[in-house]
């Protein structure tokens with residue numbers, strides 16, 4: 189761990205907040221390595237193969253005794269788990285406590301790289317819809333890749349500024365804003381962040397959060413939930429922001445039950461509208477990074493925005509598929525009956541038909557980077573399957589399976605040529621421990637590896 193001093197202004201503030209004794213423990217903790225943790229994908233069954241212990245507040249979370257090379261684990265590339273520090277997994281406990289509507293429409297407004305989006309996607313399963321949004325283009329590309337790997341097929345990835353969501357006020361059952369922040373909670377994991385800290389930066393972050401929350405606070409429907417989080421410790425970006433939201437919108441406080449042994453600190457936030465609650469994660473108390481989260485419930489008499497039906501779906505590049513295509517494509521791709529089908533160029537996309545109206549409505553306002561599951565093309569009656577479909581949890585019946593051991597799977601993931609004797613001609617779904625990794629096609633004289641070039645792993649050992 190590089191020896192980078194903590195910024196003086198930060199030390200003074202934390203000392204006065206925690207007291208000298210506790211500050212020493214805090215300082216010692218952030219100079220030690222953090223514990224690696226992963227969260228399993230409940231829709232891609234993987235035997236837990238690392239030694240470790242459970243994260244108390246997430247039934248899918250595990251601390252690992254040692255940090256393996258995730259890049260060299262094919263199960264990681266199959267989307268069987270997500271590497272996520274444990275404090276963030278508290279969102280799992282929040283959603284379960286709220287019993288948030290699994291058939292609802294959730295929004296993750298600042299979603300890249302996708303840690304909390306994959307968690308919410310797992311929570312919603314095949315019954316809900318998640319909009320995972322990221323404003324920065326390159327980060328939205330990473331988000332898209334992680335959503336494709338996670339593969340549940342219930343997510344629309346958008347790339348928009350929070351302002352662009354204005355036409356969707358009152359639309360969402362749950363809105364998460366994991367806000368861009370000054371990152372004081374990352375001083376352990378990312379020591380360089382210490383160099384970037386300044387009180388000015390904190391002020392800039394707080395002003396930006398206020399602008400974001402000024403929009404985001406209006407997006408939750410009556411009776412829905414707003415979840416605000418940061419990975420920083422200061423009041424300005426945390427408790428003050430909760431006060432701001434409470435003063436601007438009609439929200440009620442939500443208290444999340446904690447177990448004493450979790451050592452999560454409850455912060456009681458007095459506002460003119462009553463007492464709200466925040467939850468603080470300090471690295472000397474929990475085996476995770478610094479984190480703050482607060483949950484609020486929108487008043488029952490607020491607005492509910494239902495998607496409006498239009499006669500014909502019109503979009504510059506997404507096309508709705510005619511009924512006659514739908515049946516044959518459902519059959520060819522062995523899709524659930526409850527499928528809504530779209531196409532971009534010649535490629536078909538699956539969307540859960542329960543959310544057809546929501547999806548079409550959203551496309552009017554937002555810049556769509558990915559949605560549902562891209563299935564592939566049908567050419568002369570033949571299916572050309574997409575990588576996205578391989579990684580999705582949708583059925584892929586009719587295709588031969590090719591199970592590979594770890595070494596061969598890594599070969600495949602490096603996009604190297606595979607040699608498999610006596611393989612039948614045609615498409616094969618490559619699997620590792622029964623987890624799909626992608627496609628190969630045997631042309632008779634050659635095996636084509638269809639792993640996407642831009643995803644291939646470069647690490648050798």
Ligand SMILES: C[S@@+](CC[C@H](N)C(=O)[O-])C[C@H]1O[C@@H](n2cnc3c(N)ncnc32)[C@H](O)[C@@H]1O
Nearest residue numbers: 298299300301302303304323324327366367368
């Ligand atoms: C803390 S990170 C999100 C981490 C993510 N939720 C996760 O769990 O993987 C905050 C995100 O907000 C994005 N962001 C930056 N400026 C923003 C803005 N003005 N409005 C909304 N999001 C912004 C950043 O690009 C970044 O991806």
